[in-house]
Structure formats: C-alpha cells, structure tokens
Amino acid sequence: EVPNANTIIINSAQNFGLSDLHQMRGRVGRSNKKAFCKLVAPPLSSLTDDARKRLRTLEQFSDLGSGFKIAMRDLEIRGAGDILGGEQSGFINEIGFDAYQKILAEAVKELKETEFKDLYKDSTNDSLLDLLDECQLDTDLELMIPDEYVNNIEERLRLYQELDAVKNKEELDAFEKGLEDRFGPVPQTVKELLTSMHLRWIAQSLGMEKLVLKMGKMIGYFIANQESPFYQSEQFNKVLMFLRDNPTKATMKQKNDKLSLVFENVKSVDAAIGHLKGMTLEKA
Numbered sequence: 001e002v003p004n005a006n007t008i009i010i011n012s013a014q015n016f017g018l019s020d021l022h023q024m025r026g027r028v029g030r031s032n033k034k035a036f037c038k039l040v041a042p043p044l045s046s047l048t049d050d051a052r053k054r055l056r057t058l059e060q061f062s063d064l065g066s067g068f069k070i071a072m073r074d075l076e077i078r079g080a081g082d083i084l085g086g087e088q089s090g091f092i093n094e095i096g097f098d099a100y101q102k103i104l105a106e107a108v109k110e111l112k113e114t115e116f117k118d119l120y121k122d123s124t125n126d127s128l129l130d131l132l133d134e135c136q137l138d139t140d141l142e143l144m145i146p147d148e149y150v151n152n153i154e155e156r157l158r159l160y161q162e163l164d165a166v167k168n169k170e171e172l173d174a175f176e177k178g179l180e181d182r183f184g185p186v187p188q189t190v191k192e193l194l195t196s197m198h199l200r201w202i203a204q205s206l207g208m209e210k211l212v213l214k215m216g217k218m219i220g221y222f223i224a225n226q227e228s229p230f231y232q233s234e235q236f237n238k239v240l241m242f243l244r245d246n247p248t249k250a251t252m253k254q255k256n257d258k259l260s261l262v263f264e265n266v267k268s269v270d271a272a273i274g275h276l277k278g279m280t281l282e283k284a
Helices: 018-025 049-060 067-078 091-095 097-113 153-164 169-183 188-205 234-245 269-277
Strands: 007-011 036-040 136-139 208-214 217-222 251-255 258-263
Touching: 007 018, 018 036, 018 049, 018 067, 036 049, 049 067, 136 188, 153 169, 153 188, 169 188, 188 208, 188 269, 208 269, 217 269
Parallel strands: 007 036, 136 208
Antiparallel strands: 208 217, 217 258, 251 258
C-alpha cells in the first residue's frame, strides 16, 4: 500500500475473481486523491462468458460503496446454489432467489391442501392466514413514494421491497419512523401507501386473494379453491352473516367459479378499511 500512488495495473485481469479485483483496485487512492485501476486482458470476444461479466461489473460499479452491489453480481455469476441439495449452482440461479422462494412456498402450500391435507384438517381457524400467502391490491389511487421524497430510483425500489415484507403494525410503525428519520416528514401519498398495508392485511384475514379498488368501487376476490378449509371457517360464516344483516352495503357474486364481494362508493383506503372491518372476527 502506497498512499501517494494513484494508479494500479492488473495484468491478466480475466484470471482473477471479482472480490480479488475489487480489493486490489482499492489499494490506490486515498481520501482526496483520485486514483485509476487499469485492467489488462485479451479481447473480450476471446474470453469466457463469466470472465466478460466480471470485467464489465468492475467497469459498471466503480463508485465508493459499490462493494455490496459487486458481491450480489458475483453471486449471480457464480450461482447461489440450490436450497435443497449440494450443487453450487442450479435452478435457483436461473430464476432468482425471491422467485425460487415463492415457487417453493406454493409447492408446500399445494401439498398441504392435497397429499397432506389430513395433517392440517384441524387448522381451519387458527391458521387461516396461512391459507393465503398475501392479498394483492390493485388500485387507481395514488399510493406511492414520490420522486421528490426519495429521488434515487434504486432506493425507492428497495423501500417498496422492504415495505412488502412488513407483516404487522409494529414493523409498519418502525418502517414509517425510519422514513421520517432518513427523508423528513412523510408526505400524504406515502401515508396512504402505508395505510394500504392495513387494508391488505384485513382483506387477507377475510380470505381474499385479491382486492381491486378502482373508480370508486371495491371488489374482493375470495380464495379460488372452492374446497379450501376457509369456506368452513368461522371467518367465512361471519362474512355471510354480515351480508345477511347489511344487504345494501355489499353484494356477493360468483363468476367462473370465483366468489367475489362488491362494495360501491368506496373512494379512499380509509373508507375501504371501514367497510371490511365490519366483517372481521376481531372487535372494532
């Protein structure tokens, strides 16, 4: 390490790993001293596909703090390996870790409902939320993190992913506090986005796979599998009782074997929550 050196030349760079190259180029340049790293390699056309990816990654990520991005790209190039198995790379490397987890969860859920159905026959009420991975929300309302609030697109995407993983009110409150600490007072569109998480949780607890909130109308689509334990649960019975006692508030429809609940004149997330809360098992 020579503090005053501002150039490093790495010969046969195609033979080094990403972490090696990243560490070596960090040996020159300190604080206010601009430095350069020269990678010497044969023409890219003569290199292996992985070698080309490594060199291009070093070119792409050269800013301070790029170590994490380089590590993730290195994981993509080498392969993360299978979750169940001894291979270094495989199916998970082709579709990505998140998609692999989702497919694995769907497969386990399918087995619970078919081959191992008898093992879970007594869990219709206590594990009702386990019957649904999530409730998808489709809306024309302005629920988002504005560009002027978080101007970095990568950071906004990361925040959306982090918010999607929030599972309860305590985590949501912590998420909101983190936003305020980092970016300042939370704007109204973001507050409504956070409130929409409550709406999704309530709809999921009611057995809804999808909730559409558009043009002043709300439609909740129940679990598609008509043989699901949900339809023998106390919660579904509560929904039926609500419809019986409030015939003007909502209408239940069935089309193509899909059961849905329709509410008219629902123009906000808060209004949607108010409608659905009347059908939950929890006391308001």
